[in-house]
Amino acid sequence: MEFESIPGVGAKTAAALAELDDAERALETGDVAALAEAPGITQGRAARIARGAIRREHDDDGAFLATDRAREVYREVLGLLADRTVTSYAEARLETFFPSGARSRVEEVREFAREAMERDADAAAIDALAGVEPLSEPRDVTVRDRCLATADAERYREATDAMPELSVEVVEDARGLAELARGYSTVIAIDEAFAGVDVEGDVRVEPDATERPAEIVPERALAFFAANRDRIRAAIDVHRASDLDPDCDLDALEGALERLDDDGTPAGDAELERLTNAVDDLDAAVGTSESVANDRLRESIREQDVTVEGSDLLSLVEQGAGVDSLLSRELADEYAAAVEAARENLIDALDLDSGEAEIARRAFGEDPTFPVEHDEDAISRLREELQAARDRRATRLKTELAQDLADERENARRLVRAALELDVELAVARFAADFECTMPDLVEPAAADGGTAAVQNGRERAGGVAIEGGRSPLLDVPIEEVDPVDYEVGGVALLSGVNSGGKTSTLDLVAAVVILTHMGLPVPAEDADIALFEDLHYHAKTQGTLDAGAFESTVREFADLATGGEGSLVLVDELESITEPGASAKIIAGILEALDENDATGVFVSHLAGEIRETADFEVTVDGIEAEGLVDGELQVNRSPVKDHLARSTPELIVEKLAGEHDSEFYGELLEKFE
Incomplete structure (x- = not known):
């Protein structure tokens, strides 16, 4: 289709329409929501473009309303229809309905109107429509912990277009991959020439990576569904409350949405929540555990009488010993109990598993010291272990969820589109009911002699x-x-x-x-x-x-x-x-x-x-x-x-x-x- 042949569409708008997956269908059906997904095209502009395309298709010159008062009446009638819409989409979509002298266009809309008048304007469906809006495409998804790598300029351009969320780096050899691995958690080489390279770090050779976006960059699908979750849920409610017949499993789609959090991360996984909380609470838990040990040790010291003979004191001083030696000799059991309390507190506070708990126990050593202090190296190792486990599980969950949701993406679009179109139909149905309307019969113009011109319905x-x-x-x-x-x-x-x-x-x-x-x-x-x-x-x-x-x-x-x-x-x-x-x-x-x-x-x-x-x-x-x-x-x-x-x-x-x-x-x- 030559987009520039549509009245009011210039080169810039035509280029924007060309970026849509199915612009011709959207223009033929007046799908304002789909047209508004084109870059720089608003919903109102989309309605005008759709109207122009319809006029061109039916060879309508747009001159039916020949006077100001005729146009005023049209706007008043259109306003009455718009008053009965719920969504801004339906209001814009009604702009594609205009009086036409082309019989083909009139018959086309009459078929739509007859079906619309059969719709039941259920209150629950109308309430649910309030939450439905056209789906939006997140434009600001950026992933910084992984990158694509290639040595080929042509593949660089393809990868950049296919996965704009990721950085695409140009490298010449394995050494370049190794350097990237020091700056990224994961490096994905997309050239077959890199097969078999042995590089330290998470470096993968996957020539077909750009064909598997849900796996390589799951954030794309997750961001889309996170941004549109409430709209999709509202569309699901509309389908359940109306006589619309969905062509997908509503429960499955709703269940997938339940697994997604507002920020686009997987939700509802207890293990991921445990690991995430452990990482977030680690420093606070360490500080609390130190306090537990020191409070317990102080209490033990207050409750005991410690006697040190002169010769022993002289010996300790000559040896340069301090309070640690005194604790080791006089309060060894109490110190051990205080340290054990600190360890248990840290393990319980972070809900650590057995492997993590083993690392956590090393945070408080056996050698007596006062005040009790944690071992920073052990805490760093515990933090790294928890973060790695969290990231591995999050990545796996993201990938699984993204793959599930990627399959539902088109279903979600159809659901929302059907709900929005239902609002248009219900506006017509409610208008017809409110003003006690009927579908008119079309007859031929009166004959010149004043006689009847047609026989209809007998x-x-x-x-x-x-x-x-x-x-x-x-x-x-x-x-x-x-x-x-x-x-x-x-x-x-x-x-x-x-x-x-x-x-x-x-x-x-x-x-x-x-x-x-x-x-x-x-x-x-x-x-x-x-x-x-x-x-x-x-x-x-x-x-x-x-x-x-x-x-x-x-x-x-x-x-x-x-x-x-x-x-x-x-x-x-x-x-x-x-x-x-x-x-x-x-x-x-x-x-x-x-x-x-x-x-x-x-x-x-x-x-x-x-x-x-x-x-x-x-x-x-x-x-x-x-x-x-x-x-x-x-x-x-x-x-x-x-x-x-x-x-x-x-x-x-x-x-x-x-x-x-x-x-x-x-x-x-x-x-x-x-x-």
Whole structure:
């Protein structure tokens, strides 16, 4: 795949994508998490790249949302979906869902959405999703106690690329290996030419070392799983709490994670813990053991009367003897007991085995001295023995665990990826449930003669837009408080009605349903038959009369639409506000005539529906949101537009109310003006 052919992808980004193991799959499926693993690519950037790749695959020019208001409605709808995500990944992933005029893309997402709507938004699964994030790759793993060695420049480059965690040293001969062995605990020569060398130290000749990373540098796998342990555990919990079917043994993976500590070292091994504690506590234990011996010896001296005759004292002085000789002669048993106590204390404090205990006993010698002091050479040897045993066991455990976890690495990736994708599916499922959505039926655009264009599910359906029981999700009230709306339009139509009767919210409903349909997602309605349009032009109500320049620009925009609007859906809210009412009626009539000739579909909300209908040179459909009357000053409205009906205005209703309440010719005559 030519990455630079994706819209918005340059040479630098293409190079980053090339470093991924399976970039093409990630681009085709919109796998934002996988794309974000490329160097320098954030999750948001990954979503934009995936969106560009999808557009290219389906030959989508990205021009479906043709106006600012259309784009606003899309962002509002997308925001409602994002509000129902748990992870930041799912929120970014939703950015790859966009309204498209390409039927192949719409059908692709519809298949996904149908499956998503079958998902059960279990509370436990949603709670577990809070801990799931895309897996990260530790970039700072460095191993300093071993190195690779080679005499070949080409192998040097290969080894450096294969194992960046290790130093790779260039040597010429066995002498070079010997020098490295003095600075590293382990030297691994990767050239066959070194086979059979006899060098002091831990020097191994392993030509295939770079092919066995889990064994040679187990820290790689351990660091990866240590950094992502909580995320993987959360993904495991998601699978257990949901209907996801994992393709690996969750218990085995979880058990392997239990054997790993937060810092990437093996956990749960009693022997390693014993050795580690012994090394860490050695100095403190030695000091405590000295104190035990000296305290015991002092107590023995206090409790005994030691008599030294003059001749004996003179002899000791002449011999240069000191207190040690006195201890040896008078307190030999007590001294031996004190030393034995020190030894036992050291052995018990460090929990030493028999071999280690033998070395530890030498830390306190037989020769009497006061105060009792340890033998530093013996302690150094004990420290070296404990450290070597600890390191050997840690290395073996690391290698074993790394090999086990290396086999689980791809399983972990799939688990996390599936959990993150579940969050996307659940967002769609929850949106559909919250707004009582259904999957719309796709129909062909309305025929030019106004007839039906397609037969689906055994019945004829008009092209364009047909919504039954639709509730706009854009209203700032609970969905259960929104009056359901039925509305159908198959060509161009005017929508009339009283102020605050719901004309704008009806346009918003149509826009939201059409946008969701073209996203391939469920729509907030009991039933919906929607044609696939090439683009959506939604013009919001203009605030105030436009000046000459802005008016000219608006007319030009509609001129372009009128001459090339076939396959377009046009929604316009009170275009008459752009200029004087008389001129507005003529302009709107002309626009409707052009759109009708081009077989476009459109709904124009206007208070000048009657004037426009009289001005237009074709029979304009006028639908009306009918007010049923005023009750206690409150307007009672049937929110579903009545087909082919010019709705009465609010002033007419008020005059009618007054005429009924007062026996006055004025109100009656005034009411006749509306007829």
